[in-house]
Amino acid sequence: MSAKTAGTLPDGPDYLHLLLILYGSAKGDSSSDDRFGQDQRRAEVDIRLKLPRAGMRPPEIDSYAREFVGLNYASIKHTQKWHCEFCDKPARMSQQDAASWSHLKPPRSNLYFHFVCDPSTGPCAAQLRSAHIQMASMTGRPPQPPGPRENPLDFPPMAVCAGCQREETVDVPTKKCSGCDLTRSVDDFKNHWREHKAFCKTPKTVKWVWP
Template identity: 35%
Template sequence: MSDLDLTIITYGEESRRAEIALRPKIPPVIRGNISQLNDWAFELIRYLGIDVKHIDNWGCAICAKPARETHYQIASWTHLPQPKINIYVNHLCAAAGGECHKQVIGQSQAMAAMSGMPPPPEAPLPMPSGVEMFPLAGSCAHCLKDETAATTSAISRCSGCKMTSVNCQKNDWNRHKKVCKTVKSIRWAVWPEM
């Protein structure tokens, strides 16, 4: 297959979630090579992190306070004829040992124990350079300034993918353009769905 079936399921406050479908093209030279495909996919996921975080004014999935950090889990089926990766993202008020972070880690360990499978590896989003604290989820993906986090209804999203919040899109385009064209759909929901 020439593309990766990538689904990002992101969870925020009060069981709110979004499901984002992406179809990045797999570079021809690595098609069929699972180890190279994995390396390429995990690099891509790190690259996507900022876009996935800055799509809305998420609240913490546990305490509903404004979210600044994320907890990622990855499930991958890159050996299949149609390579597939799911990424589960919990938006959190604070990570790195915070109470809400501990709770999310506990939940994922419990789920892994029930399924009899080892918990999937975690890929934490690194602290962006030039800032003292992780930016708000709803802030601009380029300048990361808290004051750019608008109210949910007024958030300004990229006109191409309708996903990433970008107030200074022209400056961010070099970074974001690679992600923008891979986004196929975004579905907003409250879980469980009524």
């Protein structure tokens, strides 16, 4: 277990407290329920996201958080040699659950990423659906509807280099970015700093639970 803080995190009503929790497994993990619980493999990324303007309404804040995540998804996805949260296959896709308190000052939002082999069909998709239902019961919101059915093989494994995303880098050692302690690359980010820079320089702390 490790944690890294990139300086003192800013605070105040102009900053969104955005917590990303990334769930998955590692190759060779037990297939029993022992992989779940307090020590389940995950990364917790506590971000301070500067809001673009004052007086934003809660739906606007939630939309801004989703846009930030979408623009920086590669930096979030390619962060470890992730395998599926529920089985031993390499993770290729993710689905998210959300809990938002964007009406607070400062506003807060949690996004839970489930890194999986296939979110649409099979036993892992069924377990993912159960996780969505459980989250809905905790937040009081309706369960997230199933996304469009897509072929997981159309997406690179999460274990590949964040820069080139080539399949052949699955088994190649990758280097963790020294700035964010999260995203992994083969070339130490020299070739894709332009894409990674905004996410890397956003104030954050990163805690790895990797027993």
